[in-house]
Amino acid sequence: LQWCYRLIGRFVVLDISRLMIAETRTLKKSRLALPEFQFRELTRDNLHRHSTSADLRIADDAKERLDRQHRCFAAFHGNLLISYCWFARHSIDADNNRGRHPQSGVGLNLPDDAVFVYDAITIKAYRGRNVISSILHHAASFLVEDGILRALTTTDWTNTSALRAMEKSRFRSLGTICKLSLMNASLTFVPKQATAMGIQTLE
Numbered sequence: 001l002q003w004c005y006r007l008i009g010r011f012v013v014l015d016i017s018r019l020m021i022a023e024t025r026t027l028k029k030s031r032l033a034l035p036e037f038q039f040r041e042l043t044r045d046n047l048h049r050h051s052t053s054a055d056l057r058i059a060d061d062a063k064e065r066l067d068r069q070h071r072c073f074a075a076f077h078g079n080l081l082i083s084y085c086w087f088a089r090h091s092i093d094a095d096n097n098r099g100r101h102p103q104s105g106v107g108l109n110l111p112d113d114a115v116f117v118y119d120a121i122t123i124k125a126y127r128g129r130n131v132i133s134s135i136l137h138h139a140a141s142f143l144v145e146d147g148i149l150r151a152l153t154t155t156d157w158t159n160t161s162a163l164r165a166m167e168k169s170r171f172r173s174l175g176t177i178c179k180l181s182l183m184n185a186s187l188t189f190v191p192k193q194a195t196a197m198g199i200q201t202l203e
Helices: 002-008 024-029 062-067 131-145 160-168 192-196
Strands: 013-023 038-042 071-077 080-089 114-122 150-156 172-182 185-189
Touching: 013 024, 013 160, 024 131, 024 150, 038 131, 062 071, 071 131, 080 131, 114 131, 131 150, 131 160, 150 160, 172 192
Parallel strands: 114 150
Antiparallel strands: 013 150, 013 172, 038 071, 071 080, 080 114, 172 185
């Protein structure tokens, strides 16, 4: 099926991704032992110290994200920023939930008790060491205190390594989001389980 997916993608914009969900209380319990790393939230007060890091660049619109009440949790090895994840509340825009093609993005409205995990990056030298999973665990403690019960994210359905990593982090699939775009028209399908939870496409 993957070759067919790629072939169709040459003629139209077709994006298929798995919508994944995890309970924040489950994430909070799933701690991994990584004593060599430190985990903390990036805020307006400390963001500027890391925004020009040569190893891991913070998004150019980071301050605007914080203004929209998005949160960023990060991992450090000593003073080196090695990984971070962003968490959006209320909604996620299409630009921050898309594949390689700009038209593949799907904006989503979220329930009040959910966040969307996006822009999760680890520098190459530290990949494969469960750093993202540990960031999710650290962030979950703060999210639970804020009344957040669920964390959502999407992963391309062909990215088997990313899917395995999310499952290892206690995420499970809610189904498939499919977006088909041709010229100025587009059609988006969201799984029934997601709509039943109050997850809707963002107009």
